[in-house]
Amino acid sequence: MVYFIGAGPGDVDLITVKGRKIIEKADVVIYAGSLVSKEHMEFCKVGVELYNSAHMTLEEVLSVIEKAEKEGKVTVRLHTGDPSIYGAIKEQMDELYKKNIEFEVIPGVSSFTAAASAIKREFTLPGVSQTVILTRIEGRTPVPENEDIEKLAALGASMAIFLSVGMIDKVVEKLKRGYKRNVPVAVVERASWEDERIVMGTLEDIGDKVKKMGITKCAQILVGDFIDSSYSKSLLYDKNFTHMFREGKKK
Template identity: 75%
Template sequence: MVNKVYFIGAGPGDVDLITVKGRNILSGADVVIYAGSLVSKEHMNYCKNGVKTYNSASMTLKEVIEVIDKYYNEGKNVVRLHTGDPTIYGAIKEQMDELDKLHIPYEVVPGVSSFTAAAAAIKSEFTLPNVSQTVILTRMEGRTPVPENESLEKLASVGCSMALFLSVNMIDKVVERLRAGYGRNVPVAVIQKATWQDEKCVVGTLDDIAEKVKSENITKTAQILVGDFINCEYDRSLLYDENFTHMYRKGKNEDSGN
């Protein structure tokens, strides 16, 4: 390993959903700072003996940077282990900015995001022909606001597939905003702890999803997926259509040239 800091996506829950690259780097780390409230502690089983671990759930940005700075300057290999993919709601930009000030090199290793894990859990595809070719990743405003032009109503009015992070504890407000944006009843799925052993999946519509979520006592660590892609008729993809030609395949009725 090169002496630099690695921001690694640990995946959504299942420890085998970290990338091969991510696990290889993790296994050689001297120091691991991990998001203990979301990252499975099983990842630590793949670390070498004597590794120092820090749970960032109870740390401030300043404390995280101080730990990184200390061990980097001692020549140690430091891993910052984030849940899912670190580039989505990972708060890594502010960490990287601080490392830039300290002239500490770093690399970001992507991971499987919880929104794709959630879609896999309900065996769905976000981008269905003639249904939706766009996916919006967003969240409800809470203690942390969202830009005014990214209100849930405005985003929902597009009518495409959506994945909401960090919002299930406000499910009633979410439903109200989505209904105002979509203007109709649409399918909704809520997946708690996708790929964990205690994963829960609840599927319904805007009309009944709030009650279903409450009856299952889902209050955190969940994705809200919204859109017709969850339950709809759709066109087949042209990619595998026998009459569709592309650079790798001639259509069935097209002259083969032989």
């Protein structure tokens, strides 16, 4: 049996209880060594086989999984954050389907939610934004033309931009053209790690601030009015609002 598990954004305790329990019984763990905290390995049982996938190709990863499966072992494929977001798991799962190897995906805490927690903000504020866009700028991995950051920014929704801080000037220029105004921006480097760093600003100054701090990778770029704006309170807790669990008070 193979388990794809989201290890969370960094903090070793930001993994699900289910994910931790499976790691404790795993015979083989293939982990994304460049991003996953090595503290997770402290919960593995004695004799576990550990593989750092940062040094492996897709074929090598699949070879380890296939060998473990033939030996009746439990394999964990440990990914950073949540494996369904920029996790490159589809190509692995497709091969397991072909080989009739059973697997399960265990979700995890994503870096974009960890970043929002770091700056103590809510993406979906009533009267401000009810939509969160997760995206990235094009680099060596292309982005579909209709998903260009400039076009997405034109919607005015809250945004969390992955894998793009190394091209901060390009990101800012596209966002300026899309939002067509100066909006708040937060850059969170290594969200939830002990060396986490936060930079707050706007589209006008965030580029200079990020470069001054030398942030070039492992950072979320959060953009939108949700970072700093007035908003409407939720109806859910309004004393005059009636729902299936509570009768609202008459005005």
